[in-house]
Amino acid sequence: MSDLSDFSSNKPADSELQDFLLAEKQKAQFQAQIHEFNDFCWDKCVDKPGAKLDSRTETCISNCVERFIDVSLLITNRFAQMLEKGGGMH
């Protein structure tokens, strides 16, 4: 899945097919991300699996996802600033 543009490198692109593949790729990436979040938020938040997810666990899981995204955004932004200043990476 690394380079969809290869499909159309020297032939006229089938744009319907390309749009479709792009959308499917995004869906697959979305699902892969959920697997990853669920993997470690499960470890962080679920103690003994009971008859249902109690509300505390539910809150923990959604906070876990939100805070993980916050951290990735924070790190991405800060990293970009570091690169802009030309510091940090020599």
Next chain:
Amino acid sequence: MDSLATGSLSGAQKEELMDQVKQQIAIANAQELLTKMSEKCFKKCINKPGISLDNSEQKCIAMCMDRYMDAWNLVSRTYSSRIQRERSNM
């Protein structure tokens, strides 16, 4: 594969290809879920592996699977609403 290279798939061929792509992605997703579930629920439910899965272990596994799915769906909802929020902020 000739028709793919020339970019002239018939409508029916294209439809078939799209169906196959969808199916493959769904299978990959299910496999990932299955792998993660087995790993997580084994960890939660089997403390000391005995000569067979006893009744309580089987019950625990069944419950754990259901809760893992609950958690997965919750993560999915949280993640997609976050994506929507981020988009509207852009």
